[in-house]
Amino acid sequence: MSASQLACALIVISGLACTTTESTPDDGSPAHVAQPNLLLILADDLGYADLGFTGCTDIPTPHLDRLAAEGIFCTDGHVSASVCAPSRAGLLTGRYQQRSGFECNLAGGEGLLAGTATFPQQLIEAGYQTALVGKWHLGAAEHNHPTALGFEHFTGLLAGSRPYFPQIQTAPGRQRRIERDRVLVPEERFSYLTDLFTDEGVRRIEERDPARPLFLFMSYTAPHGPMHARPDLLERFASIQNPRRRKYAAMVAALDAGVGRLRAALDEAGMGDDTMIVFLSDNGGATNNASDNGTWRGMKGSKWEGGQRVPFVLHWPGHWESGTYASPISSLDLANTFLAAAGADPLSSSDGVDLVPHLEKRVSQPPHAKLFWRRSVARAVREGDWKLIRVEEPDGTMRAPILVDLATDPAELVNRASTDPERVAHLDALLEEWEGSLLPPRWQTGEVWRNNQRKKHEMGLIGREAERKVP
Ligand SMILES: [Ca+2]
Numbered sequence: 001m002s003a004s005q006l007a008c009a010l011i012v013i014s015g016l017a018c019t020t021t022e023s024t025p026d027d028g029s030p031a032h033v034a035q036p037n038l039l040l041i042l043a044d045d046l047g048y049a050d051l052g053f054t055g056c057t058d059i060p061t062p063h064l065d066r067l068a069a070e071g072i073f074c075t076d077g078h079v080s081a082s083v084c085a086p087s088r089a090g091l092l093t094g095r096y097q098q099r100s101g102f103e104c105n106l107a108g109g110e111g112l113l114a115g116t117a118t119f120p121q122q123l124i125e126a127g128y129q130t131a132l133v134g135k136w137h138l139g140a141a142e143h144n145h146p147t148a149l150g151f152e153h154f155t156g157l158l159a160g161s162r163p164y165f166p167q168i169q170t171a172p173g174r175q176r177r178i179e180r181d182r183v184l185v186p187e188e189r190f191s192y193l194t195d196l197f198t199d200e201g202v203r204r205i206e207e208r209d210p211a212r213p214l215f216l217f218m219s220y221t222a223p224h225g226p227m228h229a230r231p232d233l234l235e236r237f238a239s240i241q242n243p244r245r246r247k248y249a250a251m252v253a254a255l256d257a258g259v260g261r262l263r264a265a266l267d268e269a270g271m272g273d274d275t276m277i278v279f280l281s282d283n284g285g286a287t288n289n290a291s292d293n294g295t296w297r298g299m300k301g302s303k304w305e306g307g308q309r310v311p312f313v314l315h316w317p318g319h320w321e322s323g324t325y326a327s328p329i330s331s332l333d334l335a336n337t338f339l340a341a342a343g344a345d346p347l348s349s350s351d352g353v354d355l356v357p358h359l360e361k362r363v364s365q366p367p368h369a370k371l372f373w374r375r376s377v378a379r380a381v382r383e384g385d386w387k388l389i390r391v392e393e394p395d396g397t398m399r400a401p402i403l404v405d406l407a408t409d410p411a412e413l414v415n416r417a418s419t420d421p422e423r424v425a426h427l428d429a430l431l432e433e434w435e436g437s438l439l440p441p442r443w444q445t446g447e448v449w450r451n452n453q454r455k456k457h458e459m460g461l462i463g464r465e466a467e468r469k470v471p
Contacts, residue, residue, distance in 0.1 A: 077312025111139020
């Protein structure tokens with residue numbers, strides 16, 4: 001037994017939590033890697049500007065603000081899709097989800113392919129215990145159940161949303177009911193979905209195996225619709241006149257309180273100083289939940305910044321100085337970032353970058369020279385501060401390109417394509433090369449949604465109220 005293992009054993013014997021373990025490489029030499037606990041908190045359809053640290057004034061979010069103040073707020077942080085399911089597929093695999101045909105949102109029974117490489121699976125192999133609490137939305141078959149793709153424990157729903165209150169009269173269908181380690185949780189056993197998830201997360205922390213580090217993925221449905229809010233929290237926001245916004249505020253408040261309770265549970269277990277916490281939303285604010293993306297143009301479902309730039313915080317006490325980080329990062333980076341922190345092998349299939357050295361030094365080259373997006377009829381490429389958006393018309397032809405310069409025009413109001421054709425050609429070529437590496441979508445979205453995507457990217461559709469009319 002090594003000295004650190006002995007110390008660990010003594011800590012366990014003394015009744016305190018031991019949150020570090022040591023991995024040994026194949027050659028037998030000690031790695032001396034203390035494996036941190038990992039807590040990933042994902043919000044759903046959260047507006048960019050709906051948190052205190054992103055400028056919100058009507059919804060206090062003290063716990064998320066504290067996390068941002070103590071951690072690193074990545075101000076140019078992106079997800080790989082602006083709708084739920086493909087964004088989550090990219091996050092868990094660290095790979096552009098379109099490479100396996102997971103391009104469109106999920107409404108039926110398809111989803112991740114059997115045997116898909118995920119970072120939680122890799123964490124198990126590195127000695128972690130893994131748990132998912134909340135929304136899955138990556139398939140409902142046996143081969144893509146969370147427990148088949150890297151989660152030892154799963155408490156939550158397989159679908160993308162469900163009512164927040166118990167459904168006593170009419171039991172929810174298979175994908176919307178709550179299961180806990182494959183056993184149905186009776187609706188009578190909880191009072192509000194967000195609180196149930198927090199309770200389960202706290203339980204996972206309290207009941208973990210202290211001999212192994214923990215990866216806990218808190219996949220809240222809040223503040224995705226339906227707009228169901230706790231009455232006491234609605235009362236707290238009585239001063240908000242818009243009833244939908246008031247419900248939204250109450251839903252965000254429950255999420256923020258959950259973050260506070262999770263951190264308190266980590267501290268209580270002696271894990272607070274040895275846990276990396278990452279927080280982000282799976283996409284930008286939606287058209288139907290009264291969210292606010294602030295100064296960004298566009299909402300959920302679009303290639304504008306409001307669709308895919310999200311509040312993104314990484315927190316690792318003792319490793320990273322608090323502050324902000326301005327280079328573009330992607331949710332695709334989380335897989336290899338977590339794996340690097342865990343001393344595990346990276347996912348070789350990943351398109352993401354290990355952010356650890358970037359966030360340690362803050363002076364290195366930007367992690368990404370280019371970022372890409374595509375979902376059905378709309379696609380985009382970002383290089384430096386330039387972004388090209390391309391939209392396919394119903395007859396298969398491409399609409400005139402949209403070129404924006406985020407450095408001088410962060411609101412994306414000016415299309416510079418006609419004055420910079422060389423840059424358009426260059427970005428078009430990058431996009432074409434990337435698209436050549438993708439599979440065709442394994443399923444499509446309906447014609448209504450394809451047309452909405454086309455409308456979302458009309459230069460003349462300006463202003464939040466106009467955007468909200470095109471879901
Ligand atoms: Ca979402």
